Amino acid sequence: MISSGESVSDPAGSGGLLAVSLAFFLCGCIALIVHGASLLTLHAFAAFTVMAVVGASNQLVPVLTGARPAPARNVIVLSAPLVLGFIFLLGGFAGFHGLFSIAAPLLFVGVTAWSIWTINRIRTAPLEAQTRAAVVTATVAFIAAATLGAIMALALDGRLPAALLLLAPAHASLVIIAFASTFVFAVSYRFVPMFSLAHTTEGRWTRSAQWTIAVAGVVGALIFLSAWYMRAAAVIALVSVIAAVVVHVQTLKKRMRKKIDVSLRYASAAWVFAFLAACCTLLATWHPDKAPAAVAFAILGWLSLSILGYSYKVVGFLAWEYARRKHPTAKLPALGNAVPERASNISLGLLIAGTVGAALSMAIAPQALRAAAAIYAVGGFGAVAVLTQLGWRYVGLKA
Amino acid sequence: MNEIQLDNRGLHPPEPMIRILEALDNMNGPGKLTAIMERQPRFLFPELETRGLRYTCEPNGEGYLLTVERDA
Numbered sequence: 334m335i336s337s338g339e340s341v342s343d344p345a346g347s348g349g350l351l352a353v354s355l356a357f358f359l360c361g362c363i364a365l366i367v368h369g370a371s372l373l374t375l376h377a378f379a380a381f382t383v384m385a386v387v388g389a390s391n392q393l394v395p396v397l398t399g400a401r402p403a404p405a406r407n408v409i410v411l412s413a414p415l416v417l418g419f420i421f422l423l424g425g426f427a428g429f430h431g432l433f434s435i436a437a438p439l440l441f442v443g444v445t446a447w448s449i450w451t452i453n454r455i456r457t458a459p460l461e462a463q464t465r466a467a468v469v470t471a472t473v474a475f476i477a478a479a480t481l482g483a484i485m486a487l488a489l490d491g492r493l494p495a496a497l498l499l500l501a502p503a504h505a506s507l508v509i510i511a512f513a514s515t516f517v518f519a520v521s522y523r524f525v526p527m528f529s530l531a532h533t534t535e536g537r538w539t540r541s542a543q544w545t546i547a548v549a550g551v552v553g554a555l556i557f558l559s560a561w562y563m564r565a566a567a568v569i570a571l572v573s574v575i576a577a578v579v580v581h582v583q584t585l586k587k588r589m590r591k592k593i594d595v596s597l598r599y600a601s602a603a604w605v606f607a608f609l610a611a612c613c614t615l616l617a618t619w620h621p622d623k624a625p626a627a628v629a630f631a632i633l634g635w636l637s638l639s640i641l642g643y644s645y646k647v648v649g650f651l652a653w654e655y656a657r658r659k660h661p662t663a664k665l666p667a668l669g670n671a672v673p674e675r676a677s678n679i680s681l682g683l684l685i686a687g688t689v690g691a692a693l694s695m696a697i698a699p700q701a702l703r704a705a706a707a708i709y710a711v712g713g714f715g716a717v718a719v720l721t722q723l724g725w726r727y728v729g730l731k732a
Numbered sequence: 733m734n735e736i737q738l739d740n741r742g743l744h745p746p747e748p749m750i751r752i753l754e755a756l757d758n759m760n761g762p763g764k765l766t767a768i769m770e771r772q773p774r775f776l777f778p779e780l781e782t783r784g785l786r787y788t789c790e791p792n793g794e795g796y797l798l799t800v801e802r803d804a
Contacts, residue, residue, distance in 0.1 A: 460744075669778070
């Protein structure tokens with residue numbers, strides 16, 4: 334039996350947002366096939382990443398920091414401008430340019446409101462000073478990225494000078510590295526030992542990677558001053574990835590659970606892609622035609638695989654918790670073996686092959702992109718199908 | 733009957749969960765484990781159910797009191 338009352342988070346809000354984020358992911362997969370490496374595709378995956386981070390953080394922030402849990406209604410109301418903003422933004426990239434002018438204020442207001450709300454929640458939370466600081470850092474980067482994004486959206490609609498579109502690399506650096514990667518680095522430090530049942534590797538420098546990756550994102554955002562800033566950012570990101578992987582490997586050596594579970598298998602592949610993305614970003618500072626490959630490794634590999642991987646645990650857990658609250662005395666299916674191993678592994682293989690194929694085709698053989706995109710999409714749809722089945726196994730339980 | 737008491741205050745996640753699961757795994761025969769902690773150990777609950785253990789977790793002052801009972 335779990336205690337009830339205000340001290341318990343309601344998983345419905347975060348679960349709903351994760352469902353929305355997965356819908357954006359599927360849009361991204363389809364856009365990758367239909368539109369290739371376009372801004373529409375890129376922002377569908379960005380919507381997936383942002384909504385997943387927003388949804389996950391609403392559960393993680395209280396669990397980790399002791400902050401007061403938020404009612405599901407507040408979570409949904411605060412996230413609505415973000416969801417609508419991304420829908421209008423994707424509509425703008427699909428050719429309805431007038432929608433950019435609606436998306437820009439919606440996303441800016443949505444990001445700012447959610448960020449202020451999140452910072453205010455954790456400001457006075459009693460626990461996990463380093464995690465709270467990392468979330469605040471990521472959130473501030475999120476506001477900066479949204480500001481640049483809103484400016485560029487207005488420029489795309491002709492309301493501001495087109496020269497402002499040169500801010501795109503700075504926007505990308507803030508979103509991909511300073512916001513999303515800092516968040517994933519910070520939660521991975523808790524998730525890896527949690528999912529593998531291992532003692533945490535605590536030391537003076539063990540959490541330094543979450544700070545250096547944030548620095549990399551900010552330094553990279555100064556690329557409009559000189560390409561050397563992005564060069565420095567790529568090197569810092571590379572070192573950050575290596576440092577984080579060393580800590581995670583040390584943690585995994587101490588695990589109670591012998592088998593590496595599906596979440597950590599996805600996460601392991603994601604860290605490899607983070608390394609490749611950093612290498613490719615460095616290369617792209619001399620050969621700009623390699624930049625799309627770096628973005629492919631970062632978005633399709635690093636961020637998407639991290640989020641999908643952790644989603645197996647988070648979705649299963651949220652659904653399990655929902656069922657437990659709904660049926661307090663019922664015997665629920667065991668969560669430990671609820672994920673279909675074979676289907677999730679096949680999806681992972683396809684996602685890895687699709688990411689490598691997409692990055693290589695963007696770098697050297699553009700005609701192969703559609704085939705790589707199709708492989709990635711099959712893997713993506715497979716992963717979402719497994720997640721849906723996993724969630725429904727608990728949410729759909731009858732009394 | 734084994735009785736184990738753990739004070740998990742001041743520990744970062746997932747240390748409280750690991751300490752509880754290690755203590756339960758090392759418990760021979762029936763017993764009762766109580767643990768006080770600052771956070772609600774939400775990821776622990778499915779692990780306890782998977783192991784077929786009965787548990788309660790209630791707010792206790794500024795933290796939580798977890799009680800786990802093992803029949804055999």
